[in-house]
Every structure is written in C-alpha cells, then in structure tokens.
Amino acid sequence: MTTPIEPEQRTSVPMMKWLWSEYLSHHKGWLAVAVVLMVTEGLTFGSLSIMMQPMFDRIFVGGETGSIWLVGLLILAIFLIRAVTALGQRVIMKYVSEKSGAAMRSDLMDHLIGLDTAYHQIHPPGQLIERVQGDVQALSGVWTSLVTGVARDFVAVIGLFSVAMWIDWQWMLIAMLGIPVVVIPSFALQSFVRRKARIAREVSADMSTRLDEVFHGISQIKLNSLEDYQAKRYQRLMKRRVSTETEASFGQGLMSSTVDIMAGLGFLAVIIYGGSEIIDGEKTVGQFMSFFTAMAIAFDPLRRLANIAGLWQAAAAAIDRLLDVFDTKATVVSPPAPVLPPMDAPRVQFDNVHLNYGELPVLNGASFIAEAGQTTALVGASGAGKSTLFNVLTRLVEPQSGKVLLNDTQIETVALDALRARISTVSQDAALFDETLRDNILLGRTDVDDDQLQATLTAAHVADFLPNLPNGLQSPAGPRGSNLSGGQRQRVAIARALLRDTPILLLDEATSALDTKSEAIVQSALDTLAQGRTTLVIAHRLSTIQNAHKIVVMDQGRVVDEGTHDALLARGGLYADLYRLQFRDGKQVSEQPRRPRKATKTYKADQPKRSFLARLFRRPAGS
Numbered sequence: 001m002t003t004p005i006e007p008e009q010r011t012s013v014p015m016m017k018w019l020w021s022e023y024l025s026h027h028k029g030w031l032a033v034a035v036v037l038m039v040t041e042g043l044t045f046g047s048l049s050i051m052m053q054p055m056f057d058r059i060f061v062g063g064e065t066g067s068i069w070l071v072g073l074l075i076l077a078i079f080l081i082r083a084v085t086a087l088g089q090r091v092i093m094k095y096v097s098e099k100s101g102a103a104m105r106s107d108l109m110d111h112l113i114g115l116d117t118a119y120h121q122i123h124p125p126g127q128l129i130e131r132v133q134g135d136v137q138a139l140s141g142v143w144t145s146l147v148t149g150v151a152r153d154f155v156a157v158i159g160l161f162s163v164a165m166w167i168d169w170q171w172m173l174i175a176m177l178g179i180p181v182v183v184i185p186s187f188a189l190q191s192f193v194r195r196k197a198r199i200a201r202e203v204s205a206d207m208s209t210r211l212d213e214v215f216h217g218i219s220q221i222k223l224n225s226l227e228d229y230q231a232k233r234y235q236r237l238m239k240r241r242v243s244t245e246t247e248a249s250f251g252q253g254l255m256s257s258t259v260d261i262m263a264g265l266g267f268l269a270v271i272i273y274g275g276s277e278i279i280d281g282e283k284t285v286g287q288f289m290s291f292f293t294a295m296a297i298a299f300d301p302l303r304r305l306a307n308i309a310g311l312w313q314a315a316a317a318a319i320d321r322l323l324d325v326f327d328t329k330a331t332v333v334s335p336p337a338p339v340l341p342p343m344d345a346p347r348v349q350f351d352n353v354h355l356n357y358g359e360l361p362v363l364n365g366a367s368f369i370a371e372a373g374q375t376t377a378l379v380g381a382s383g384a385g386k387s388t389l390f391n392v393l394t395r396l397v398e399p400q401s402g403k404v405l406l407n408d409t410q411i412e413t414v415a416l417d418a419l420r421a422r423i424s425t426v427s428q429d430a431a432l433f434d435e436t437l438r439d440n441i442l443l444g445r446t447d448v449d450d451d452q453l454q455a456t457l458t459a460a461h462v463a464d465f466l467p468n469l470p471n472g473l474q475s476p477a478g479p480r481g482s483n484l485s486g487g488q489r490q491r492v493a494i495a496r497a498l499l500r501d502t503p504i505l506l507l508d509e510a511t512s513a514l515d516t517k518s519e520a521i522v523q524s525a526l527d528t529l530a531q532g533r534t535t536l537v538i539a540h541r542l543s544t545i546q547n548a549h550k551i552v553v554m555d556q557g558r559v560v561d562e563g564t565h566d567a568l569l570a571r572g573g574l575y576a577d578l579y580r581l582q583f584r585d586g587k588q589v590s591e592q593p594r595r596p597r598k599a600t601k602t603y604k605a606d607q608p609k610r611s612f613l614a615r616l617f618r619r620p621a622g623s
C-alpha cells in the first residue's frame, strides 16, 4: 500500500521521490540497464560529430583515399551501436512503464474498493474509472519520456557540447548567447502547463462519467428522447477538452520552440565570427563542420530537454490526482482487536440510532428488536429510513449515535468482513456480473458440490427457468444481468443467499418489481430461505408480510408502532390506515408497483415535508 503526501507538500521533489520509492525503485536493475544503453546512445551523438572532422579534412579536402574505408566503417559502427541501444532501452522502458502502471492501478483499485460507501456516492464511477485508467496512463506515458530525456538526451547534449568546446570554446560561448531565451520563459510556463494539464485530466474524468451514465441509462435516454440532450452535454465537455489540451500543448511546445530561436541566434553568431576565421585559414573546414554538426545535433535533444519541465508538470498533475485518492482514508473500518460475532441466528437490536446525511436527519432515535430466528418486517413511507437501517446493520454507513447489537455484541466490535459474512441481502436490484449464471451464483466458491448446487437451484426456483436459457447454467448473464428478467435476477440473488447460508437475512423489497406470478415464485423461495434465520424484511405490499412474527412501523426515522399484523390492525394506528388503503373487504385495491431504486439518492433541501400517507402513495411527477 502506497504512502500518500499531504496536499501542501506536493511539490516536485517529494512527488518524484514518491514515484521512485513506491513504483520505480522495484525495477532498479532494469532501469540501470536502460540508463547504460541510453548513455551509450547519447555518446554516439558526440562521436558522430567528431567523425565530421576526419571526413572533411582527410577525405574531402585532404584527398586521403586510404581513410575512406576506415572513416566510413567507424561511422557505420556508430549507427549500429545506436540501433541496438535504442531498441534495447525502448523495450526495457516500455516493460518497466507497464509493470509500474499495473502496480499503481492495482493499489488504486484496492484502495478505492476499501473506501466508504459515502465516498463512492459522491464520486461517480466514471470519475473513478478515469483515475484508475486515464491518470495512470497519462503518468506512465510521461515518466518514461522523463527518464529517457534525462539519461539519453542529457548525456547527448553534454557529449556534443564537449566536442564543440574541444573544437573552439569561444565559438561555443558565442553559440550559447541565446540561452536566456530558453531558460526564462521555461520557468514562467511551468505553472501554466501544470494548471492546464490538471484541468484536462478533470475534463477527461467528467467525460468518462458522462459516458458511464449514458450507457447505463441507455433505455431511459431512448424512452425520454434524450439522445440530443446527452450528445450536446458530451460535446460541451469535448469542446472544453480540445481547448485545454491545445493550451497545455501550446505551453509545452513554447518551451521547446524557444530552443529553435536560441539555435538560430547561436548559428548566426558563430557564422559571423567563425566564418572569417576559416576564410583567414585559422580554422579548417573539417573543424567547422564538426562544430556545426555537434551543435546541430545537440539542438534536438536540447529541445526535448526544454520540454521536460512541461512533461513533468503534466505528470505532476496526474500524480496530484492520484494522491488525492490515496490521501482519502476509509472511516468504516474493523476494530484493532475484533470480537467474534454470534454463530447462530442472533437477536438484532437497534437502540436509539441517530443518523444524518449531511444536514438531513434520516434516523431519529430508531429502536426495535428483531428476535432471533424470526421474521421482522419494516413498513413505512418512502424515505422513512428503512433501507438506511439495513445499511447501518451492514456498516455501509455509520450512525452518529446509538447502538446496533447482535445478541449482546455491538457490531463495531466485530471485524467488518466477519460481520458481513453473517448477513445476506436480497434486494430489488440484484447485482449480477457479466459472467455465466453459474459463476454469478457461486461467486468464486469452489466448495459447493453438484448436489448442493442442484438443491439450491431448486429451492431458489432458478431450476424452473434454466431450460429456457440456451446454455442453461453456462449462459452469460450479460452486463449487470441484462440477459435475465427482474424475477430471474432476484431468484439468482436468492440462490446466492441460500449458498451463503448466513444467520441473518435482509430482504429489501425483494419482490416489489415482480408480476403476481413471479412474486409468488420468488416469495416461496424467500420463505424457504428465511427458515431458521433472523430475517428483516422491507415491504411496501402488506400482503407479503402479514405472517411476519413482528411488524415495525416507521415514520420519519423513528419507530412509531410495532406488533403482529392482527395487533396493529386492532390498535388502529398508521399500520391500520395503510392496510385500509391497500385492502378493502379483505381484497387488495391498489397494486402499486414500486419505482426502481436509485443508485444514489440526493437530498433536495427545498423538498417540502409531506404527510406519511401522501409520501407513501406519492404519484410520479407528471401523472
């Protein structure tokens, strides 16, 4: 796991150290080989310019035919060395870049998965995907150029300048007159480039979020004719990306362009000064050509070196964003010395639980007991806090105060994975993965034999629909289980829960999106599943919970009544009102299908408070 750096300390040196110690130092050996190859390649630049002198003075001007082969073969040898060293270092750098990128992605993935649910509710999937994929890509692409630049180009420039100095140090000084033209703007441009690179990374993240939303909500987009609207939203982001990327590239390009201006000024000065020395016979043509070649070759690596500051700023922008993620710590964690949770179906007790989402109070002192091995139903208006109670019990969210106990064990004293291993949840939106049905049910388990699997499929009524699938259990479920119907997905979720065989079972409107026939099948599977477990059920259709051992009635985050169906009806409170609205003369009068659950709920501060019944039977907008 990587060590983060505080935002105020994220200057270049600590960031480079972080990159080195966390990801690159593991590849020291390969990097050393690559650097040797780069240095060798860098030295060939200087050697080539040195060869210009004998080529001109001995062969072209001096007419020494005997030197033709020697000089020619030496130049060939230099090019061969370049070919081998360039290829070797390129492959090594690619390997190290991919390996370190993979390590970084894996760390990010581990870290992100461990962060609180609240973090994931604030940061949409597209943004997080862009961090794991895009930011790491941007970074690993840049740092290889940095290493190559520093090792090969730096050595090349030093070698070439040494050759130039050796020929004539005065020419060299004159050629360097334009250096301030490079150095001064380079400093000024750095923060500009970093700012633009960071914005570009943010825009890329927004683009991924938009795509994620569009492709996940494709049916809704089509049904509501939102194609143009969504396309325009995406186009606006692309427009922004084009402008920020262009600006960042302008900043980077400007740094290397200044090298050309410096080169032009340098050559002008050397020709004016050195030209007359050659005409006067003080220097040979070979010396001038050697000097000229050294300087001409040097400007290319020099231009790349001038670009390094810009490249680093782009890398720093990506590192900064990655460190933001690594800096975030999970708050819902296992205790340092966890105790074991009860093995058998426990009594579950909520004791005066208070929870706010931001400013919004959601649970206001909720207290009740779900007896061991019995079924307890939670009913109440939409938004009363029923699902939040499930999230508190599974520690997806932490209450501000109050206790949740399994028998006498407080859930915070239990290790997170041990707690969650005691609980199975079946909800309206069964999360299926893009794998076969078999894999979706087994979820990586290898200890389930064929008989056990078959019995589970039968009990969960999965066996009923298997013959209709082209490859039975081996049929792909499709992305998010899209190849299956809602009822089939729920039966898969029940099969999973049966296999998990946990003492606590949470059913969150598990049958609410189903037609009457599917509901009857799923309900029968759920009844089998609930046997011998402490079961908590959230249901809007009161017909499904009349046989519960206890019904807990919730309103505005607190328990307002509890008892059996008959006792609650006899008391004539909220439950009785609800029941009368759904049933008349023992017959169901309103079959109110529940809207699909939203992935993330957002609180609207200006939402007026509505009465219990009005909220329960609210109409969809526009109806």
Ligand SMILES: Nc1ncnc2c1ncn2[C@@H]1O[C@H](COP(=O)(O)OP(=O)(O)OP(=O)(O)O)[C@@H](O)[C@H]1O
Pocket: 121, 357, 360, 362, 380, 381, 382, 383, 384, 385, 386, 387, 388, 389, 600, 601, 602, 603
């Ligand atoms: N992640 C969240 N961020 C902010 N508010 C939230 C979040 N999750 C839930 N809420 C709010 O908390 C309140 C209770 O939500 P909860 O899902 O527990 O209600 P519920 O009784 O299960 O409702 P329903 O029957 O509609 O599922 C609602 O007002 C909801 O908008």
